[in-house]
Amino acid sequence: MIAKKSLQLSKCKKGDRLQIVFIPDGLQRSQLIRFGIIEGDIVHCLENLPGGTTVIQKNRQEIAIGYKFANKIIVTKI
Amino acid sequence: MNQNTNHIEHHKHISETTIITESSNKKLVLVGNPNVGKSVIFNYLSGIYVDVSNFPGTTIEITKGKYLNYDVYDTPGIYGVSSFNDEERVARDIIIDADIILNIVDSVHLERDLFLTQQLIDMGKKLVVVLNFMDEVKKHHIKIDIDKLSELLGVPVVPTSAIKREGFDKLTQTIESACYGKQDPHLHSQLHSMLRLVGSQAEALLILEGDEYISKKHGINPINMREEIYIERRNRVNNIINQVLTEASIRKKISTTIGRWTLNPFTGIPILLLILYFAYLFLGKLVAQDLVGFTETYFGHELWENWICKIVNQVISQETIIGQILVGEFGILTMTVTYLVFLLLPLVFAFYILLSLLEDTGYLPRLATMVDRSMTYLGLNGRAIIPLILGFGCVSAATITTRLLSNEREKTIATAILQFVIPCSAQLAVITALLMSAGFKALLIYVIVIFSVLVVIGTVLNKFLKGEASPLLINLPPLRLPQVNNVLQKTMIKTFAFMKEATPWFFLGAAIIGTMQATGLLDLWQKALAPLTQHWLKLPVETATAFVMGLVRRDFGAAGLYDIAMNPMQTTVALITITLFVPCITSILIMYKERGWKTATVIWIGTWIGSFTIGGLVAQIIV
Numbered sequence: 239m240i241a242k243k244s245l246q247l248s249k250c251k252k253g254d255r256l257q258i259v260f261i262p263d264g265l266q267r268s269q270l271i272r273f274g275i276i277e278g279d280i281v282h283c284l285e286n287l288p289g290g291t292t293v294i295q296k297n298r299q300e301i302a303i304g305y306k307f308a309n310k311i312i313v314t315k316i
Numbered sequence: 317m318n319q320n321t322n323h324i325e326h327h328k329h330i331s332e333t334t335i336i337t338e339s340s341n342k343k344l345v346l347v348g349n350p351n352v353g354k355s356v357i358f359n360y361l362s363g364i365y366v367d368v369s370n371f372p373g374t375t376i377e378i379t380k381g382k383y384l385n386y387d388v389y390d391t392p393g394i395y396g397v398s399s400f401n402d403e404e405r406v407a408r409d410i411i412i413d414a415d416i417i418l419n420i421v422d423s424v425h426l427e428r429d430l431f432l433t434q435q436l437i438d439m440g441k442k443l444v445v446v447l448n449f450m451d452e453v454k455k456h457h458i459k460i461d462i463d464k465l466s467e468l469l470g471v472p473v474v475p476t477s478a479i480k481r482e483g484f485d486k487l488t489q490t491i492e493s494a495c496y497g498k499q500d501p502h503l504h505s506q507l508h509s510m511l512r513l514v515g516s517q518a519e520a521l522l523i524l525e526g527d528e529y530i531s532k533k534h535g536i537n538p539i540n541m542r543e544e545i546y547i548e549r550r551n552r553v554n555n556i557i558n559q560v561l562t563e564a565s566i567r568k569k570i571s572t573t574i575g576r577w578t579l580n581p582f583t584g585i586p587i588l589l590l591i592l593y594f595a596y597l598f599l600g601k602l603v604a605q606d607l608v609g610f611t612e613t614y615f616g617h618e619l620w621e622n623w624i625c626k627i628v629n630q631v632i633s634q635e636t637i638i639g640q641i642l643v644g645e646f647g648i649l650t651m652t653v654t655y656l657v658f659l660l661l662p663l664v665f666a667f668y669i670l671l672s673l674l675e676d677t678g679y680l681p682r683l684a685t686m687v688d689r690s691m692t693y694l695g696l697n698g699r700a701i702i703p704l705i706l707g708f709g710c711v712s713a714a715t716i717t718t719r720l721l722s723n724e725r726e727k728t729i730a731t732a733i734l735q736f737v738i739p740c741s742a743q744l745a746v747i748t749a750l751l752m753s754a755g756f757k758a759l760l761i762y763v764i765v766i767f768s769v770l771v772v773i774g775t776v777l778n779k780f781l782k783g784e785a786s787p788l789l790i791n792l793p794p795l796r797l798p799q800v801n802n803v804l805q806k807t808m809i810k811t812f813a814f815m816k817e818a819t820p821w822f823f824l825g826a827a828i829i830g831t832m833q834a835t836g837l838l839d840l841w842q843k844a845l846a847p848l849t850q851h852w853l854k855l856p857v858e859t860a861t862a863f864v865m866g867l868v869r870r871d872f873g874a875a876g877l878y879d880i881a882m883n884p885m886q887t888t889v890a891l892i893t894i895t896l897f898v899p900c901i902t903s904i905l906i907m908y909k910e911r912g913w914k915t916a917t918v919i920w921i922g923t924w925i926g927s928f929t930i931g932g933l934v935a936q937i938i939v
Contacts, residue, residue: 272428289688298794304688
């Protein structure tokens with residue numbers, strides 16, 4: 239198996255299909271679990287706005303993540 | 317499973333109810349994620365006779381109503397029960413005390429919403445799940461097996477469409493059959509041991525999930541199993557979803573496309589400008605100028621004030637001190653009543669209509685996303701754009717909406733920006749008129765100075781206040797057409813609550829100013845200010861009057877400049893100073909109430925120093 243290159247969520251491009259690899263601990267991690275997003279999930283990058291605020295989509299749900307948190311979330315492109 | 321739940325009941329003690337006023341009625345509590353149509357269902361159940369109050373110790377509003385022999389409570393929209401923010405803390409305490417919970421769920425976002433549902437079940441609450449937005453489910457080509465869902469959760473599930481008012485009959489019939497749901501057996505046994513210590517299953521669960529407040533209440537060291545419980549619950553919910561949900565192809569809807577446009581700056585900024593323009597037309601022009609102009613002048617000054625003056629004059633002369641305080645320039649029966657009823661009431665009503673419309677469409681979270689990064693330079697995140705934009709309508713009302721920011725630090729920065737630099741619609745109108753006559757150069761200097769001050773305040777506070785901007789993490793609700801009924805009902809409830817709160821403060825403020833005027837203190841103040849205006853600001857001496865008036869009302873201050881002969885650069889200096897100068901009495905009072913006397917006093921004194929320093933500096937350069 240070829241190791242997929244992992245990158246920060248804030249560096250993703252609009253339209254990317256991503257698998258979540260790592261979400262740092264804390265309240266915001268818990269909040270993401272409540273929204274239905276944990277490691278291993280597959281999401282779409284809907285927008286990556288100038289400055290790094292990233293909008294991801296899972297099923298019909300859209301979630302906006304500020305750049306500071308998006309910097310710490312690690313994903314792989316699939 | 318039923319055995320389990322019965323067995324839990326045996327161990328249940330009556331939980332302490334200190335927060336919610338006692339009555340013999342059962343407590344029916346509406347709980348759900350934000351934007352799931354909770355308020356429509358609440359309004360259906362309780363009608364218009366509701367009571368809005370602040371939850372003790374917070375600024376979160378709680379709506380309470382009656383339905384048959386139930387006390388019905390609406391709670392703030394939450395994604396889970398814990399202590400992540402003010403909304404959750406308030407919802408948590410009401411949920412702990414609830415007898416029956418109506419859990420309203422967005423059928424289109426089951427995956428997200430059922431997390432809260434399962435958590436409520438784990439808290440050992442009697443539950444009815446309301447599957448709202450069933451009409452949209454069809455449009456999204458989703459199928460939900462409702463019977464199966466009910467079986468897996470172990471509680472009744474009622475499909476509704478709040479917009480079409482479908483399923484409400486069934487809902488009311490089902491409330492009585494609310495029951496305890498199914499829990500994960502492993503979690504149940506853990507709950508069981510904690511239950512012995514605390515006596516309430518809801519609180520036992522929250523302690524296991526590491527809720528510090530509840531742990532402290534029972535003198536138990538927080539046990540942090542949140543991660544473990546959350547992931548288990550997430551898996552359980554995903555498992556349920558897999559069994560009940562079938563999805564056909566997803567086709568893009570027009571609302572989805574517009575939703576995307578609002579996020580991207582290239583399309584989002586024009587959309588924002590369009591919305592602002594309509595808001596200005598409605599609030600700034602139609603209501604603030606035309607309607608209020610009429611109600612204030614005609615009903616207020618002409619009808620009401622003349623009438624009440626005559627009545628009072630029969631008892632006590634207007635020339636006496638008491639007479640002046642009652643019906644003088646700042647009279648509590650004249651000015652105060654006019655301001656409250658004929659000026660503030662229509663403004664606040666119109667303002668809440670706009671706010672409810674914006675809320676119900678789901679646009680605001682998208683706007684917050686678009687401006688998120690820029691706001692971080694001011695120590696805020698995207699959510700703070702909401703109060704700042706509302707500030708252009710009315711700084712006082714906007715100061716209240718700083719409540720939606722996530723921490724004290726952000727609330728303080730946003731309040732400071734509002735109170736310093738954002739001119740309210742009434743003041744804006746006068747400023748625009750004066751600037752237009754002073755020419756383009758004046759306009760340019762004014763805009764540059766005010767915008768720089770905004771950036772400097774945000775940047776400086778960001779640097780000196782402890783902590784940093786919390787990163788944005790919000791769920792973007794789908795864009796929906798707001799329901800007229802719901803908007804009006806919400807507006808009425810909020811307006812009434814606002815007036816109830818603001819009224820006593822107004823009378824107090826007017827009494828103080830009236831006394832100052834009657835005793836000659838106001839005159840002294842005006843004279844004391846004169847050297848500052850003449851030498852430092854290089855303005856005509858009469859402008860001191862405008863500043864004194866500006867203390868009472870911002871637009872009064874600006875209007876006071878109308879009749880004073882000044883050259884264009886003097887006008888610019890005067891307008892910059894009056895914009896930065898202390899906010900009107902209402903917004904000061906609201907600021908004291910919202911931010912506490914310490915922060916509020918610092919900001920208030922800051923506006924004195926800031927406005928004269930900056931105004932003076934500009935005067936030294938350009939006049």
